[in-house]
Amino acid sequence: MRTSDVARASGWSVQQVRDLEALGVLPPAHRSANGYRAFGDEHVLALRAYRGLAAAVGPVVARRVLRDARSLPLDEATALVSALHVTLARERDEALAARRALLAIRAEGAATGSGDATPRSVQDDGAVLTITELAAALGVRASTLRFWEREGLVAPERVATRSGAVSARRYPPPAVREARVVAALRSAGYRVPDVRRTVEALRRLDVADPLAALDARLDAIAARTLALLRAGDDVARLLTREPAPRG
Incomplete structure (x- = not known):
């Protein structure tokens, strides 16, 4: 031919x-x-x-x-x-894990009457949380949040203190949501590498409604x-x- x-x-x-x-x-x-x-x-x-x-x-x-x-x-x-x-099966597993974590967060919020699991101060005025406040909201130690940060699971902002000597961690609403996803997955028994892949998958979505985006992603993988x-x-x-x- x-x-x-x-x-x-x-x-x-x-x-x-x-x-x-x-x-x-x-x-x-x-x-x-x-x-x-x-x-x-x-x-x-x-x-x-x-x-x-x-x-x-x-x-x-x-x-x-x-x-x-x-x-x-x-x-x-x-x-x-x-x-x-x-590879496709792994992508689906990551999307399903992220979806389960988001649903767990939504269920937690429904149980507390807040609509989601984000602290009300963040919902109402976009305030950020300190590491102490977020640790208390999640029921974990501040050292656990620092470990998650070292592992790339959460990404707080760093701001200078009044003395300018040490940078303090601040958690805006997106970082709070990531921390809650991590907490939900860890409590469900997921290992750190699996949690990292799930968080990275959520970061790639970068959309206002991650649950809908995950459903669309699962359809695309199918x-x-x-x-x-x-x-x-x-x-x-x-x-x-x-x-x-x-x-």
Whole structure:
């Protein structure tokens, strides 16, 4: 097939086919005597596999996986693709953990009649809390908050004291919310690395309604997982056409 033929068969443009070949997504095309590219069915298959993987994990990762898998023995190539499922599953676990923490905070707020678990002084006038005030609100020690800060779980502001010698910790409403998420997860038995990943996931959302954003994220992960499953047949056929020798 000519470049235009494989483009038409795969749904990509002629330029995209050339670009993907140059990026290593496609096996190198054969060259005819006059120098024109000559493609085969394996190139159409690779383009279909790339489309599915790109929808699931993004174009950068999809390009890397298809390029690397072609040079690996079958067991290593399949492990490389299987890791994509693990990554999506981990993203879902992090989103679910964050969602459970936010729901726990909301339930705590409903029990206290405040609407959420944020101290009323923060809700009403946007006041910040000192480390002593936040520790009391959470029922933890100030040293626990300092440990969480060292581990990257909470991020208080630092302001100079009147003497200017020591910077004091101040917790604005976003930091209070993070601290409550951390407290909820830790009390539920989550380890520090797991809590850190959850907090980082919440920080990436950066929206006014994190619960709605997490629900949307879970829907997106489900759609990406379906795309990865649909791509599986094309990827499997691609990997078993010409197994790479073991190094």
